[in-house]
Amino acid sequence: MSTSTERSGRSSGRSSGTDHGAPDAAAKAARSDRARSEARLGWLLAGPAFVVMLAVTLYPILQATYDSLFNYKLTAPDDRTFVGLNNYLVILTDSVWWRDLGVTVFITVVTVAVELVLGFALALVMHRAIKRLRGLLRTAILVPYGIITVVSAFAWFYAFDITSGYVNNWFDWVPGIGPDLNWFAQQGTSLFVIIASEVWKTTPFISLLLLAGLAQVPGELEEAAKVDGATAWQRFTRVIVPNMKAAIMVAVLFRALDAFRIFDNVFIMTNGANNTEVLSLLAYRTSIGQLQIGMGSAISVLLFLCVVVICFVAIKLFKVDLAGARGEK
């Protein structure tokens, strides 16, 4: 919201500057009056949302940080004791945290990589499809994204379940798959189903972001490359991809942040069994299952810091330009 306000302010400022030619004192005063009132309007429009954001995000973050300094169980509030950073010490020296972090990072990396490839293919299909089919195609591709994650998790779980599933039956011609394969009894197969479900569900999201990027690639560049005799692959790697780098990086960042907080699929399918637990599930089990508010808050704060690190790395090191992806530059 603040971005759109900022954008409208910037564009109107620019138009007033170009329309009036050389600036004189009166025009400058008028412009600054106008700029001031626009800024005020901007704050008025964005202010309520800003306050709500503070209330629903900043307050819980501060409260969780405060709670994380205590040994505090919800069913024994009188026994609450201040332990300083001890909860963090316990977490960071425990193999469970590092195992869960490893699983989370693995799921994030694999999911985002696979989704990027599939999403690109789908975006190209949507971009190039003949006009008559375009609407239908886009709707069909978006259907999985419209399904609630818990519902899709159950659907995938029941499909692969050894008792009620049909996958073992349908694919028994594939080596390694048979009626006795219990997908949810080992880490590898469990993670395969979890990642497959995640990919199926959220590839449409990444393909939509990439489609927006594709639309920004100037058609004349591609045509020029074609005239110069570039093959389809060369046009893709030398013209299309470099011109939509900003869109790709934003798509990767958004999906990485989303995938890092994965919860539903793991919760429904394995509940963390066979070393498939992820950090969100660990935070949930500690805070909600054991009602250990102190320890659970500490895990949540660390999870939050991980997300901040991902953002920082993406924006500062990989120079992801959030504005560029929206066509503002």
Next chain:
Amino acid sequence: MRRRQRTLAACLALATAAPMAACASGDGGTPTLTWYINPDAGGQADIAASCTEDADGAYRIVTELLPRDASSQREQLARRMAAKDSSIDLMSLDPVFVAEFAEAGFLAPVPDDVADATTKDVVQGAVDASTWKDELVAIPFWANTQLLWYRKSVADAAGLDMSKPVTWDQLIEAAGDQDKLLGVQGVKAESLTVWINALVEGGGGHVLDNPEAPADQLKLGLDSEAGKEAARIMGDIGTSGVGGAGLPSEDEPASLTKFQGDRGSFMVNWPFVWSSTVTAVDDGSQDQDLLDDIGWAMYPQTVEGEDARPPYGGISLGIGAYGAHTDLAYEASECIVSPENQAEYFVTNGNPAASIAAYDDPDVQDAFPMYDVIRDSLDQAAPRPQTPFYNEISTGLQQTWYPPADVDPDTTPQQSTEFITAVLRGERLL
């Protein structure tokens, strides 16, 4: 325009007032008691309606549904009770969480007369499960236990005399010899704790030696002969293949499906499996031959010659400490747990009664021909540890005794003890 504004205002007022009206007392000032129930086949709602009628205007019971599994039920109730929610009058509580709720002060004290009336002629397991620090803190409602269900054809072929107690080893051998599968719950969930506890108790041991102690002083009894024997049996079932490939994700319904299949042999499970199979036969999805082939017996012994200690489950009624009508809630609880209501609930919903008298009801005996085995099993049953730290104990067991094929008598009980002790002292993550 003004009329439109007035209409809008009226709608807003109605929208605001309607939910508030739901919180107020019932019709004509009759106090409303809210009973949070676990999902069932509608039996608790029927009992609520019948007790409301019997109360003749003294109170009105409305039911609110809790989540499906016991852990989620506890999560919801504990969070609300911690916030001193006064809208919770009665709660259907899984017995393993009674101690935690009592210790936290979430349960209103049980008046002596109510305690006397509701524990008379009640199976001992149900009374024990509703007691914390030698005091009755909840009202026994219904009691559940696991039986050993078997396919008569398989038992006959193995030459087992099922009228006498059988051991786990006999079952493993009988199923293995005939290439059949044992039905046990190996999923990483509460069912696994149920199984571990029954095995350890059957060996003469206990998961916890001093359940009433504070967290840092709790002493686990797993690293013992009984614990090792329990681990040996579980490991044998996991590694020998008689549990089948589905064992690590097998819950109670999955066990039933396996038992009803071609490779079904023996299964430990709750009595719902009987009513479920009868219904399946009635609607034609299973054959009558299957039903005729099913037998039942007492839970298998961990050690030959030593009485089995079958799992205990069920529901106790907790009265919310912060409700406005705790006296009426206790009055209502007496009506809810009457032997007649329990018998009716047993027949219609398949949940065994805590009241001994209910087992004399001809309808119960007709619907559950194994009623006498259920009653005996309830008397012999061992509850899971009654401690305010049950969740930590149970989850710790599930972390260390899973999957069944990895359970080793030489290492699992010791590792489990060390891990859970560290968790209880706040030194490890669960």
